[in-house]
Amino acid sequence: MPVVRFLREGRDVECYPGENLRDVALREDIQLYGLKGQLGNCGGCGQCITCFVDVVGSDVDSPLTGRTVVEDSKLRRRPESWRLACQALVEQSVIVLTRPQVRLADLDQKKAAALSEVLPAGPTAWPVVENVDDNDEGSEQES
Numbered sequence: 676m677p678v679v680r681f682l683r684e685g686r687d688v689e690c691y692p693g694e695n696l697r698d699v700a701l702r703e704d705i706q707l708y709g710l711k712g713q714l715g716n717c718g719g720c721g722q723c724i725t726c727f728v729d730v731v732g733s734d735v736d737s738p739l740t741g742r743t744v745v746e747d748s749k750l751r752r753r754p755e756s757w758r759l760a761c762q763a764l765v766e767q768s769v770i771v772l773t774r775p776q777v778r779l780a781d782l783d784q785k786k787a788a789a790l791s792e793v794l795p796a797g798p799t800a801w802p803v804v805e806n807v808d809d810n811d812e813g814s815e816q817e818s
């Protein structure tokens with residue numbers, strides 16, 4: 676399974692391939708929003724532009740799905756590596772900096788350290804669900 680390395684928080688979190696990055700952060704109680712977003716955000720519709728993340732690494736788009744039309748419009752004046760977490764699906768392991776507009780001490784050193792550790796490649800297959808034998812269910816109802 677892919678791993679999302681949250682640089683600011685110093686946490687690695689596993690997720691399913693294709694999982695929404697905002698959903699992963701919220702599920703893990705990672706603060707995605709600055710004050711404005713905490714006071715009010717669009718709930719993941721791509722309208723409030725408060726769920727910025729900076730994708731760390733040289734090939735910034737490959738671990739996530741490509742930029743959406745909404746992002747192309749809303750992030751015109753932002754760095755190329757910035758994404759809206761609510762618009763990005765995790766395809767492979769990725770390193771992200773939440774709230775990149777907020778200063779983080781020793782950022783360059785932390786980026787270098789995060790990049791030096793190998794993340795699991797991901798994605799792997801979805802979890803295998805064993806087939807339920809229909810005959811077993813039927814026999815339970817009959818007895």
Ligand code: FES
Binds near residue numbers: 724
């Ligand atoms: S949550 Fe509003 S743009 Fe992402």
